[in-house]
Amino acid sequence: MMGIAAAATALLCMLVASANAPAQPAAESAALAAQVPIADVHFHLEAQFVPADIKALLDRNNVRWAGGVGPIGRGVGSDFRQGFTEALSERYISTLGQPEFGVLYFQRGARGTEDADTADFRALLERAEAEFKAGRLKGFGELFVNNRNSNPNPAFRRKIAADAPTMRAMYQLAARHGGFLAMHMEADRDSLQQLDALASVEPRATLILSHCGVWADAATMRAVLDKHPNIHCDLAWRSPPVARGPQLAVRAIFDDSGAKQDWLDLIEQKPDRFMIGTDAYCCDYSQAIDGFRKGLLARLSPATLRKVAYENAQRLMKLD
Numbered sequence: 001m002m003g004i005a006a007a008a009t010a011l012l013c014m015l016v017a018s019a020n021a022p023a024q025p026a027a028e029s030a031a032l033a034a035q036v037p038i039a040d041v042h043f044h045l046e047a048q049f050v051p052a053d054i055k056a057l058l059d060r061n062n063v064r065w066a067g068g069v070g071p072i073g074r075g076v077g078s079d080f081r082q083g084f085t086e087a088l089s090e091r092y093i094s095t096l097g098q099p100e101f102g103v104l105y106f107q108r109g110a111r112g113t114e115d116a117d118t119a120d121f122r123a124l125l126e127r128a129e130a131e132f133k134a135g136r137l138k139g140f141g142e143l144f145v146n147n148r149n150s151n152p153n154p155a156f157r158r159k160i161a162a163d164a165p166t167m168r169a170m171y172q173l174a175a176r177h178g179g180f181l182a183m184h185m186e187a188d189r190d191s192l193q194q195l196d197a198l199a200s201v202e203p204r205a206t207l208i209l210s211h212c213g214v215w216a217d218a219a220t221m222r223a224v225l226d227k228h229p230n231i232h233c234d235l236a237w238r239s240p241p242v243a244r245g246p247q248l249a250v251r252a253i254f255d256d257s258g259a260k261q262d263w264l265d266l267i268e269q270k271p272d273r274f275m276i277g278t279d280a281y282c283c284d285y286s287q288a289i290d291g292f293r294k295g296l297l298a299r300l301s302p303a304t305l306r307k308v309a310y311e312n313a314q315r316l317m318k319l320d
Helices: 004-020 025-034 051-060 078-091 100-112 118-132 165-176 190-202 216-228 245-249 260-269 285-299 301-318
Strands: 038-044 063-068 095-096 139-146 180-185 206-211 230-235
Touching: 025 063, 025 285, 025 301, 038 285, 038 301, 051 063, 051 078, 051 285, 063 078, 063 139, 063 301, 095 118, 095 206, 100 118, 100 190, 118 165, 165 180, 165 190, 190 216, 216 230, 216 260, 260 285, 260 301, 285 301
Parallel strands: 038 063, 095 139, 139 180, 180 206, 206 230
Antiparallel strands: none
């Protein structure tokens, strides 16, 4: 017969294994996940995109809204979004800041993107003010604050203060108009401290951490979300097919086979703070959306599922 100590050890191992096992989808959640509309708040426009084609792609995947970050690639300034705004109307989540900050960075370096007194940055604020007032702008994003270890191109890597004068100016402008500011920021200790300072400037304004802190773990994000009710996460680049290879797979929150339990617990406990984002310019878009439906949404409770899929984005970004 098994001794008491051995039996206790075996039971403990079973409990640990059960706690770490991927959550299995309930029938109701699985059915809802397969057909719920989605807001993709981390969708980059690219130079080769055609507005009518993108509309058809979103329609095929039941993605009701998309955007939240700027256009990328050569020759795509912020004016490039105009054709997509016309084709998608209120479905496109329009932002400023990403291509403009790219120009500032390559002209003046990282420190130049912190200087709020340059003519180019003042022009960006003036344009944003006008577009907010006209109802054409939802926020600023994706602003690169700290991507030293999360960009494959060394020329594009940088680290600036998350509470730099430029960041504060955009954040306060967004706050006045009910907009948001989305940033790509690795969770270094000093960056987290600067984020804390920025979020405290205007606690009612919306801050979005692109990629949910890039490679931050659930415990780190829990501490951030506990302290600042105005900070939210998009879940881009934290699942296949975007998070590919052994290095990125370790950082994934979920895949088709399941989701990490500590992240599921955090999302269920803070259901108002998470949104879907694909960042799938590298990969098959339909595969990325299907991964969200099967790997994450199907493992959430129905109420949380709806919030993460689209209701949080509707509320925070004032989507019709």
